[in-house]
Each structure stands twice: as C-alpha cells, then as structure tokens.
Amino acid sequence: MTPRYRVALVGFSPFEQQALESYFRLAGGQSPAFEPAPSLGDSDFCVVDGDRPAAVEEVRAAGRMDGAVFIGQQVPAGAVMHLHRPIDARQVARALETLMLARQAVADPYAPRPAAVRPAKKLRPVAEAHFDIDVLVVDDTDIARRFLQVQLEKFGCRVTVAASAEEALAKIAQARFRVVFGDVQMQDMDGLALCQQIKQRRKGAPTVVLISSQVTPSDRVRATIAGADGFLAKPIDANELVAVLRSCSNRRRRAR
Numbered sequence: 001m002t003p004r005y006r007v008a009l010v011g012f013s014p015f016e017q018q019a020l021e022s023y024f025r026l027a028g029g030q031s032p033a034f035e036p037a038p039s040l041g042d043s044d045f046c047v048v049d050g051d052r053p054a055a056v057e058e059v060r061a062a063g064r065m066d067g068a069v070f071i072g073q074q075v076p077a078g079a080v081m082h083l084h085r086p087i088d089a090r091q092v093a094r095a096l097e098t099l100m101l102a103r104q105a106v107a108d109p110y111a112p113r114p115a116a117v118r119p120a121k122k123l124r125p126v127a128e129a130h131f132d133i134d135v136l137v138v139d140d141t142d143i144a145r146r147f148l149q150v151q152l153e154k155f156g157c158r159v160t161v162a163a164s165a166e167e168a169l170a171k172i173a174q175a176r177f178r179v180v181f182g183d184v185q186m187q188d189m190d191g192l193a194l195c196q197q198i199k200q201r202r203k204g205a206p207t208v209v210l211i212s213s214q215v216t217p218s219d220r221v222r223a224t225i226a227g228a229d230g231f232l233a234k235p236i237d238a239n240e241l242v243a244v245l246r247s248c249s250n251r252r253r254r255a256r
Helices: 014-026 053-061 089-107 142-154 165-174 191-199 217-226 238-255
Strands: 004-010 033-036 045-049 068-071 134-138 158-162 179-183 207-212 230-233
Touching (some): 045 089, 179 191, 179 238, 191 207, 207 217, 207 238, 217 230
Parallel strands (some): 045 068
C-alpha cells in the first residue's frame, strides 16, 4: 500500500492553495503520496507561505518548524526547508519527501525502512566501522546535509558541507577530499553535472558518490556515464554507507 502523508497548506492565497491541492491529488498514485490536510493539527507536514508573518508564527507556535516547507523570499528563523517562488509543485513534493525520509532516519537510523520505500533486509552491525578521511557533503537542503553529516561523523569522517555545486567546486579547489557525496536533484547544478566537473580534474580528483531518491536502472546508468564511483538511494542505509566508505578507502590504497 502506498504510504500517504497529510499536508497542511498555511497562509497561501486561494489560487496557490488550489494549485497545490490539485497537484497532490493528481500525484496521489506516487510513493510516498501527499494529500491535503484540513488543518495544521491534523497534518503530518505543512507547506507555509514564508512571506506571511502570521502564517510563520502559527507554525512556530504549534512546534512544527522541523516538518515545514517554507516558500517565499523570506527564510524564517529556524526553518529547515525553504523554496523560492514561483511555486514549483514538484519541488515542493521533493522537499516534503526529504523531510519525511529525514524524520524516519533520525528516529532510528539503523532501523529497517518501510517496504514501500526500501525492501526490508537483515542489517549487519556497523558500530565498529571507522574511517579517518575527509569528505564533502553537497546538498541544497539543510536537513539532508545535517543528517548525512551526522551519519558520516559517527564513522570517524571529517565532514565539510556545501549548499550548492558552485560552493562545492570552490571548496574542492581549496582542500583535498577523499570522497564527495552529492545529491543528484539540486536546482542550480545537479549532482550529475557536478560529478562531471569534478572528474575533469586530471590529478587528485576525489571519489564521487551520488545520492538520489530516484533509483532506477537508468538513474544508475546516468550516474556511471557522469563518472560517479558510487550511487546511494535515499533513505541512506547505514550498512550501504559503510560499504561505500570501505570501497573508497580500499580504492585509494590500491592506487598508491
């Protein structure tokens, strides 16, 4: 059964609210599925007009900042997910999915994921894994960056973060990283293009691992063509993350 999550739309004009509600209904067959909620109190997540102070305060007073996607020119203090206008319903759905996956992972990063997101499997212990390496995490959403940073630091990695591909390229020019983890679905320059630019470096190019919520054979082929050394699906499985780190470490040792 497709998991369904209720989304409250807070502070929008009737036209914008109707457009978002229509998109959720039309995309109801996707997994996960989001549907309009009658009120903030009845919702799992919320999408908020960030340019309306009363709407922002309503969400803040309800203690729902960590489950909100704010849209507008203003970035409210404490916001973890923000999008600019004009409203792109697909970007809104992607942001909601990121919040949903992060909430599941933060609740228990080692628990098996629901079957609708990832087939359940027996997990191997990874607590003893340790990697003394420098890594760069590139993602244009705050909560996704923070989540992966926490996971990598648990395994001994020294983590630097970048909020865009452009920022990532600047940091790669200034420092050496063993591995770069890049989200495929970034807005300005996606992870595939970032990977291609990194791999154009003749010497010292780091290992690049692309991360995506879309996992099909064609997605993996596109990642390979772009030059990616690895590919991880969201939500990131701790065992798979350790396997990638171990593979990257072994690859670098063999190359010496």
